[in-house]
Amino acid sequence: MQTEEEILKIKKVKNTAVRTVVLRHLLSQEKAQSLKDIENALAYTDRSSIFRTLKTFEENKVIHSIEDGSGMTKYAVCAKGCNCDPKDLHYHFYCTNCDKTFCLFDVPIPKIQLPENFKLQQANMVVKGLCDNCNK
Amino acid sequence: MQTEEEILKIKKVKNTAVRTVVLRHLLSQEKAQSLKDIENALAYTDRSSIFRTLKTFEENKVIHSIEDGSGMTKYAVCAKGCNCDPKDLHYHFYCTNCDKTFCLFDVPIPKIQLPENFKLQQANMVVKGLCDNCNK
């Protein structure tokens, strides 16, 4: 696992106090985090600073965002080597019972055969159901 | 193509003036519509009435909703025979140039192999890129 400093250096994002704690928090969580999740976890950091940090991270492919239908955008750290292009696509799983959203890096995504002349750029693939913990 | 009245009858949703015009509008559009799209198209129908109509339609599987990441939930009429369960899953395509979102009923969705003990209930699969019209 890389440290926050290493990741920011690789992605050419200047390191600051806020950026470090936001990235550290994201790295420490197994489930994708909303702005509010982060705000609650980092009690003394302003929401708009976190918000702008997340935008910066997303632009520079430090993290990616997930629209899981809960009404709050979630964020997760990109896998090592991820460039956020179609080859890095993966499913996200949203548990309808415990509200956790996470990246399914290990489930292969089949090649999507788009109609003639369509161009694939990105995708937001959210699979919903019960996670192993809730399906008992 | 079925008429609004036929669809509502099959789905056991009582027909009203608002419901008819909302469903007629959805049927007339090739792209999925947001609440605002519908509000703009139906100048004399109140937003909250349209909103509640959409909720009723969704509960009764007349339509399904799509979170395409644009910030506004989009709605599209279900295909004939659709029960909105996993077997009726299909991709949605969001064109990043013209902002249209539509159902890709003809692109098969491969079986998703979830991790051990996960249960699939639903999914929101949005593929983003350029539509044939914009990819020139």
Add this chain to the structure above:
DNA sequence: CTTTTACTGCAACTCGATTGCAAAGATTAC
């Protein structure tokens, strides 16, 4: 016809997201 239930329109409100602005901090120019 009367009672009950469902639908509609309007206004108010919620809440996640976003922005303007000034202060603080970091970087570059001299």
Add this chain to the structure above:
DNA sequence: GTAATCTTTGCAATCGAGTTGCAGTAAAAG
């Protein structure tokens, strides 16, 4: 070094999609 410049941060205000309470109207039941 200091001054000028650019970037980041915190705070408050704002935006806008979504949602709700409520009273009036329409439809269904008795």
